[in-house]
Amino acid sequence: MDKKILLLMGFLGASVLVMVIDVSLPNALVDPLIRILLLAIALFLSIMAFSTRFYTYLLLPMLKQRSRHVVLSTDDAYWLSAGQDAVMHREGILFAATVLVKIPMYVSATQMNPEEKLNFTRQVARLVALSQEPVRFTTQLHMMNKDNYIKTLRDTINEVDTMEAALMSGGTVSEPEQVIKGKSSMWHHMLDNVASTPSFELVSFAAVSARSPKEFEAVAEAQRRAREVISGISAVFGVSSSIVTGSEILKFVEPEYSIPYSTVAEQISKSVREQVI
Amino acid sequence: MVSQDTLVYLLFSSVVLFFALANIGIFGPLSFAAYFLMAVTGIVLGMLAFADFLLFTFITSVLGITFEPARNYKIGKHQDAVMKFVNGIYYATGYVTCNLFAYVFKEESIIEGEDERQAQAPDIWERAIMSIPFPFKFNVISAARDTQKVRDELEGKRAYQEFQLSRAYQSHSADQTGITDIQRKISVIQAKIDRISRDEQPVATLMYVETTAVGVSEAAAGDALTAQIKQLELALGGFDLQTTRIVGRELYQLFNYNFSLPTTSAEIKSAFDTEE
Numbered sequence: 001m002d003k004k005i006l007l008l009m010g011f012l013g014a015s016v017l018v019m020v021i022d023v024s025l026p027n028a029l030v031d032p033l034i035r036i037l038l039l040a041i042a043l044f045l046s047i048m049a050f051s052t053r054f055y056t057y058l059l060l061p062m063l064k065q066r067s068r069h070v071v072l073s074t075d076d077a078y079w080l081s082a083g084q085d086a087v088m089h090r091e092g093i094l095f096a097a098t099v100l101v102k103i104p105m106y107v108s109a110t111q112m113n114p115e116e117k118l119n120f121t122r123q124v125a126r127l128v129a130l131s132q133e134p135v136r137f138t139t140q141l142h143m144m145n146k147d148n149y150i151k152t153l154r155d156t157i158n159e160v161d162t163m164e165a166a167l168m169s170g171g172t173v174s175e176p177e178q179v180i181k182g183k184s185s186m187w188h189h190m191l192d193n194v195a196s197t198p199s200f201e202l203v204s205f206a207a208v209s210a211r212s213p214k215e216f217e218a219v220a221e222a223q224r225r226a227r228e229v230i231s232g233i234s235a236v237f238g239v240s241s242s243i244v245t246g247s248e249i250l251k252f253v254e255p256e257y258s259i260p261y262s263t264v265a266e267q268i269s270k271s272v273r274e275q276v277i
Numbered sequence: 278m279v280s281q282d283t284l285v286y287l288l289f290s291s292v293v294l295f296f297a298l299a300n301i302g303i304f305g306p307l308s309f310a311a312y313f314l315m316a317v318t319g320i321v322l323g324m325l326a327f328a329d330f331l332l333f334t335f336i337t338s339v340l341g342i343t344f345e346p347a348r349n350y351k352i353g354k355h356q357d358a359v360m361k362f363v364n365g366i367y368y369a370t371g372y373v374t375c376n377l378f379a380y381v382f383k384e385e386s387i388i389e390g391e392d393e394r395q396a397q398a399p400d401i402w403e404r405a406i407m408s409i410p411f412p413f414k415f416n417v418i419s420a421a422r423d424t425q426k427v428r429d430e431l432e433g434k435r436a437y438q439e440f441q442l443s444r445a446y447q448s449h450s451a452d453q454t455g456i457t458d459i460q461r462k463i464s465v466i467q468a469k470i471d472r473i474s475r476d477e478q479p480v481a482t483l484m485y486v487e488t489t490a491v492g493v494s495e496a497a498a499g500d501a502l503t504a505q506i507k508q509l510e511l512a513l514g515g516f517d518l519q520t521t522r523i524v525g526r527e528l529y530q531l532f533n534y535n536f537s538l539p540t541t542s543a544e545i546k547s548a549f550d551t552e553e
Contacts (some may be wrong), residue, residue: 008286008289012289012290012292015293016292016293016296019293019296022303023296023303027303027305032305032307033307035303035304035305035307035311036304036310036311036314039304039311040314042293042297043293043297043314043315043317043318045293046290046291046294046318046322047290047318047322047325049286049289050286050289050290050325050326052286053283053325054329055333057529058344058526062342068340068341068342068343069342069343069344069345070343070344070345071344071345072345072346072347073345073346073347073348074345074348075347075348076348076349077346077347077348077349077350077535077536078535078536087536087537089536091537096536096537098538108403109399109403110403112399114396115396117395117396117397117398117399117400118392118395118396120399121396121398126478128417128419128480128482129419129421129478130421131420132420132421132422132423133541134418134419134420134538134539134540134541134544134545135418135420136416136418136419136534136538137416137417137419138414138415139414139415140412140413140414141409141412141413141414142412143412200410200412202406207538208538209537209538210540211537211540253535253536255361255368255370255489256361256363256364256366256368258412258489259368259411259412259489259491261363261364261366264366264491268366268491
């Protein structure tokens with residue numbers, strides 16, 4: 001039987017039992033205060049019984065741990081499947097596999113006339129009604145990780161600066177002086193621009209899940225559902241979607257991937273500078 | 278609006294309450310205390326059924342109860358954000374409903390001048406995106422419903438409203454406001470039936486927005502998250518949506534949806550109060 005129903009029955013049974021004891025005790029033997037105490041216990045158990053409607057996931061850990069910091073799970077929130085194409089999550093005896101499907105849409109309302117805008121909205125409505133099984137459609141705005149780009153820019157600047165230094169010390173260089181100075185100025189400006197403001201990326205994707213007692217079965221079923229979604233997306237928008245794999249999945253699951261560490265560090269130091277200077 | 282499941286739970290949980298009420302005489306001089314306890318229980322059950330997020334967050338805030346839903350994650354005592362601590366920085370993730378009605382999923386509403394509104398939607402969306410300088414996710418969990426089943430349900434509802442209307446006409450004490458209200462309900466149901474007749478697929482949806490803020494401490498990340506959520510609500514205001522910050526058990530549920538989605542509509546219905 002479902003854990004939720006068992007808990008409900010347990011609390012309700014205990015509540016009724018306490019109340020029956022309370023009522024059946026003879027008046028001569030029992031102080032009214034004890035009756036009130038038994039009533040309070042029975043009513044408390046009734047409240048607990050109702051709480052199982054939504055709070056089953058909390059009640060057992062809370063009762064077991066009796067602590068103000070309740071640990072619901074000590075496992076990692078998820079892991080990637082062996083093929084690195086699904087997000088895996090453990091739910092009791094079941095494995096839940098979630099497959100993400102990227103929707104490559106590169107259109108803007110500024111390029112559409114009113115009729116195209118109306119058609120686009122209707123296409124989105126059709127997309128949402130794609131499957132009778134639940135599908136999550138997500139549009140995610142996240143900060144781009146420009147660390148590698150900035151590193152490449154810095155390397156280029158170092159190279160140009162070295163050439164400029166060689167020129168100043170009277171050495172021979174392969175390019176004319178004006179070209180080297182122009183390059184140096186250009187790359188410095190580019191670095192200032194790129195590093196000073198965060199860049200954002202807007203990505204849309206769909207997600208479907210499947211559950212099974214066996215990990216590979218859950219993955220296979222989720223993949224099947226994802227393929228159905230892919231063909232639906234192709235039919236609606238005429239674009240070729242693909243399953244998200246490998247480290248790209250992290251961008252859609254981990255909060256720290258939506259704000260890269262370097263950007264956060266820059267934001268914090270900027271805020272400190274603004275407060276102090 | 279509460280679901281049928283919740284009403285069944287409420288009925289079962291109230292059995293002891295009614296039993297105690299029927300035997301109030303046994304408490305003798307302390308009957309007033311028994312009445313008081315029963316009243317408190319009734320209020321608590323009512324709150325759990327209709328606004329459990331208020332009671333739950335109140336209890337966790339007062340007692341300082343926090344939760345660890347998975348390794349490296351923490352839900353604070355106010356139950357309004359999921360915290361993650363990485364590289365000395367706190368990442369706070371919060372959720373906001375984006376449905377026409379809070380905490381429910383609902384079929385698309387019938388709005389006059391719908392074509393113009395739909396044509397404006399891409400512009401409003403792009404303006405909203407351009408005004409948001411932080412990461413966020415707009416999520417729609419949807420499941421298409423069986424067209425014939427929905428049509429039958431709607432026809433049943435229309436027949437009931439038509440019966441109500443005929444009763445209102447026959448009644449001598451019928452007021453015009455009540456009749457207009459029933460007529461409005463019938464026209465809304467009819468419009469839904471007409472849309473289904475035009476090959477439109479009825480859909481059950483759950484919409485919410487997720488955003489993440491950072492800070493050097495839990496409090497700083499939480500404050501930044503609150504500011505971001507206010508900004509999001511402003512930015513999405515153009516869609517004429519009712520937005521509500523999600524707290525309590527729904528927060529935990531939506532956090533889990535990042536790793537494991539519901540596989541049937543019934544699963545979503547059992548996790549959230551729904552409106553048909």
